[in-house]
Amino acid sequence: MPDFDAKKVAEIHEHLHSHLPSESALRVKALETLLVDKGLVNPQTIDAWIEAYTEEIGPKRGARVVAKAWSDPDYRQRLLDDAPAAIDELGYLGKATAHLKVVENTDAVHNLVVCTLCSCYPFSILGIAPAWYKAAAYRSRAVRDPRGVLAEFGVDIDADVEVRVWDSTAELRYLVMPQRPAGTDDMSEEELAALVTRNSMIGTDRDLGLE
Amino acid sequence: MANSEEITLKPLAAVDGQPAFDEAWQAEVLAIADTLVQNGMFSAGAWSDALGAALEKAAADDAVDNQETYNRCALHALETLVAEHSDIDQRAMQGKREDWEQAYMSTPHGQPVNLKSD
Numbered sequence: 001m002p003d004f005d006a007k008k009v010a011e012i013h014e015h016l017h018s019h020l021p022s023e024s025a026l027r028v029k030a031l032e033t034l035l036v037d038k039g040l041v042n043p044q045t046i047d048a049w050i051e052a053y054t055e056e057i058g059p060k061r062g063a064r065v066v067a068k069a070w071s072d073p074d075y076r077q078r079l080l081d082d083a084p085a086a087i088d089e090l091g092y093l094g095k096a097t098a099h100l101k102v103v104e105n106t107d108a109v110h111n112l113v114v115c116t117l118c119s120c121y122p123f124s125i126l127g128i129a130p131a132w133y134k135a136a137a138y139r140s141r142a143v144r145d146p147r148g149v150l151a152e153f154g155v156d157i158d159a160d161v162e163v164r165v166w167d168s169t170a171e172l173r174y175l176v177m178p179q180r181p182a183g184t185d186d187m188s189e190e191e192l193a194a195l196v197t198r199n200s201m202i203g204t205d206r207d208l209g210l211e
Numbered sequence: 212m213a214n215s216e217e218i219t220l221k222p223l224a225a226v227d228g229q230p231a232f233d234e235a236w237q238a239e240v241l242a243i244a245d246t247l248v249q250n251g252m253f254s255a256g257a258w259s260d261a262l263g264a265a266l267e268k269a270a271a272d273d274a275v276d277n278q279e280t281y282n283r284c285a286l287h288a289l290e291t292l293v294a295e296h297s298d299i300d301q302r303a304m305q306g307k308r309e310d311w312e313q314a315y316m317s318t319p320h321g322q323p324v325n326l327k328s329d
Contacts, residue, residue: 020315024236028239030305030308030311033326035293053238053242117259129231139266152224171256204223
């Protein structure tokens, strides 16, 4: 009986053909191929979407909206009254922001956004949702124990500050307007936008620094 | 449920800053889903409901609370909605998946992998 080195055979086999993608990757390839063949999606559209949301959009758009609201009281009011129209003024309106409400942090109120059902998120202006936003731990605990969740992010909220939790849906998503840091009166909108963190616009960050 | 308490207590901040996607297929699932919403195959509400149902089932099954589970749920929701709202059924998806596997297995390493035309 000849020697049979299973590991060696596997290595040779691996070398002979291309690396097989994961089961999930194969299923996505299958689905995309079928949809493209039937003219239901355009592969260029998919590629452009991925490039835009992973590289270009990010949370910068949301930060610019917040910075403009800090700098321009009339814009701030328009944003609070009708967020989609105000965001459209900056050319950022996407279908995912068509039903968006902006909630404002104050000395007395801190806002926190969650989607308890799945992961509804204003990705047109914040990019792709972070991993923790999609985690069951966040979705279940944000409503039940918002202060505990905030503490995990290093945000301690004084007992006299009300924490409001907003549950996003496909029809209504939320963006938190954080408070403008003190000592930023002379800053331009661009400089202000650089201070706004993604987490502050979801509510898991509160006191923005000047770094 | 022995694991759920441990998962619940896992610090959320520990995963802050992780990349939005671990693998390309995860981005493709969201890109296809959003494109089909924009094209009107199904509504944003239907997507949310299907994804929510998949996540709820995963939690009930004690699946690990991580990005892999989330993205597998998203893929399942997408396949379900496409089957419901088009003439692409699960059998067609499985058949095409096997075609792709065959294509990978029969393509020499380093060569571009293409499906044989029907």
